[in-house]
Amino acid sequence: MKNKKYSHKVSIVMGSNSDYSTMKFCEKILKLLKINYETNIVSAHRTPERMFKYAKSAENNNISVIIAGAGGSAHLPGMIASLTRIPVIGVPIESKKLKGLDSLLSIAQMPKGIPVGTVAIGKDGAINAALYAASIISTFDKSVKNNLNKWRSKQSKSVKKKPK
Ligand code: RP5
Numbered sequence: 001m002k003n004k005k006y007s008h009k010v011s012i013v014m015g016s017n018s019d020y021s022t023m024k025f026c027e028k029i030l031k032l033l034k035i036n037y038e039t040n041i042v043s044a045h046r047t048p049e050r051m052f053k054y055a056k057s058a059e060n061n062n063i064s065v066i067i068a069g070a071g072g073s074a075h076l077p078g079m080i081a082s083l084t085r086i087p088v089i090g091v092p093i094e095s096k097k098l099k100g101l102d103s104l105l106s107i108a109q110m111p112k113g114i115p116v117g118t119v120a121i122g123k124d125g126a127i128n129a130a131l132y133a134a135s136i137i138s139t140f141d142k143s144v145k146n147n148l149n150k151w152r153s154k155q156s157k158s159v160k161k162k163p164k
Pocket of ligand 1: 015018069070071072093
């Protein structure tokens with residue numbers, strides 16, 4: 001998605017292609033809010049050099065927020081956060097054996113010094129990660145602020161007053 005007016009973007013990364021069925025929900029929200037993004041596979045343990053290069057060049061690549069999805073022993077968000085000052089939001093991917101509790105704790109339990117914003121496990125987390133990125137960007141981009149306000153107002157309107 002290209003928004004010519006602004007050069008900043010959100011970078012979505014994930015440890016494996018198998019994470020994409022969850023992380024694609026980040027793309028869906030960013031598209032709706034007209035926020036530029038890129039999507040890549042970067043594995044902390046399978047492609048450590050790719051991860052290092054990616055994180056070290058993120059600032060020069062006009063990346064404002066990084067959303068990193070990982071499952072199991074999910075060290076990708078924390079490792080990237082240790083290599084850049086760009087805010088990193090971690091999405092815990094639902095794992096087969098522990099249903100994502102492993103991913104959630106690995107991402108949320110960062111020791112002090114290197115923060116990673118952590119969202120819920122799976123699809124809800126991916127959606128919230130994109131909305132959280134939009135909130136960060138809306139602090140300096142009025143057009144994104146406007147789009148986010150509209151999205152929220154639509155959401156509020158969609159909640160019926162009475163059950164049926
Ligand atoms: C992690 O291992 C990935 O983030 C993924 O969630 C998990 C499983 O990866 P695959 O075996 O599906 O490639 O690195």
